[in-house]
Amino acid sequence: MIHDDIIIYNVKNGNTEDFGLIVQKYKDSLYSFIFYSVKDEAAAGDIFQDTMLKALTEIDKYKEEGKFKAWLFTIARNKVTDHFRKNSRFIQLSEEEDADDFASSSDNTEARAQSNISLEEISQYIGRLPKEQQEVILLRPYLSFKEIASALDCPLGTVLARMNRGIKKLQQFMGEEYAA
Amino acid sequence: MQHNEEMENLALLYSYGELDSNREGEFLQHLKDCPECQNIIRLTGIITAAMPEVKAPDGLCTLPLAAAEQPKKQSFLETIAQAFSFKRLVPAGAMMLIFAVMGITAFKLGSFNTPVYDTYVDGMYAEITDIEDDIDDLYAYFDAF
Numbered sequence: 621m622i623h624d625d626i627i628i629y630n631v632k633n634g635n636t637e638d639f640g641l642i643v644q645k646y647k648d649s650l651y652s653f654i655f656y657s658v659k660d661e662a663a664a665g666d667i668f669q670d671t672m673l674k675a676l677t678e679i680d681k682y683k684e685e686g687k688f689k690a691w692l693f694t695i696a697r698n699k700v701t702d703h704f705r706k707n708s709r710f711i712q713l714s715e716e717e718d719a720d721d722f723a724s725s726s727d728n729t730e731a732r733a734q735s736n737i738s739l740e741e742i743s744q745y746i747g748r749l750p751k752e753q754q755e756v757i758l759l760r761p762y763l764s765f766k767e768i769a770s771a772l773d774c775p776l777g778t779v780l781a782r783m784n785r786g787i788k789k790l791q792q793f794m795g796e797e798y799a800a
Numbered sequence: 801m802q803h804n805e806e807m808e809n810l811a812l813l814y815s816y817g818e819l820d821s822n823r824e825g826e827f828l829q830h831l832k833d834c835p836e837c838q839n840i841i842r843l844t845g846i847i848t849a850a851m852p853e854v855k856a857p858d859g860l861c862t863l864p865l866a867a868a869e870q871p872k873k874q875s876f877l878e879t880i881a882q883a884f885s886f887k888r889l890v891p892a893g894a895m896m897l898i899f900a901v902m903g904i905t906a907f908k909l910g911s912f913n914t915p916v917y918d919t920y921v922d923g924m925y926a927e928i929t930d931i932e933d934d935i936d937d938l939y940a941y942f943d944a945f
Binding site for chain 1: 812854856867
């Protein structure tokens, strides 16, 4: 498989059709991240296309440093943020605001077996996390922790801390007890 | 080894296969007796399993691919820079120099006001005047007879 930076070099030098290789390589992972972030197929499709078009038109801003994937997902993350900003009905919590205020008592006490946790439930619980924790959990399937740190422009330790707090909070929502 | 935040970070790295091999032995030793770290690994597995990769719908890539096949539009500055690139400037400069030399030479050769031509014409007039003077002298001589 051709390295991303080689493809990008060709695109910058006029072979824009090579960008199609990038689209094919990352379409599923990028779409998945966007879909799980916005939980709406139509919106995810629009954001996906906007992300790819922006990556193509602003390709000159990317400096070949082996971090194209993180750069691409950063564009997607910003587009998702813009989407939430426009649709103000979605409440985006920051880490300063705690999602515990929004957790209903019935969710905290309801027991859920590990193997029965569904996509919908996980999506719902992730949506109740603070934005910083959500981002890390949603990006993790597609980027390594180091790539996430690069995309979010923060230290690796911060990414790990957010992930840790996020999954512990998810456990609270799922109503499980810490194993003794 | 005691459970702490560092161990929790190692648990996260381990669960996603990103733990450095030089720390793996130490962590696995800790993991055997740490329910908190075991729980972290379990939870990350649940989250990963609950969010499988979603295939992008067909047709979604049409617009970006079509845009990629369009020729790259140059900005105005890029066009100017390309027009005045070194590769083009040198032969263009040489041609301009040749045409300039040819033009100046043609102007100098084709002009009727050149000093060389004037000198030549003046010389001709002088000779004709001398001949006329000689003819007048001859007439005067013959008139005397």
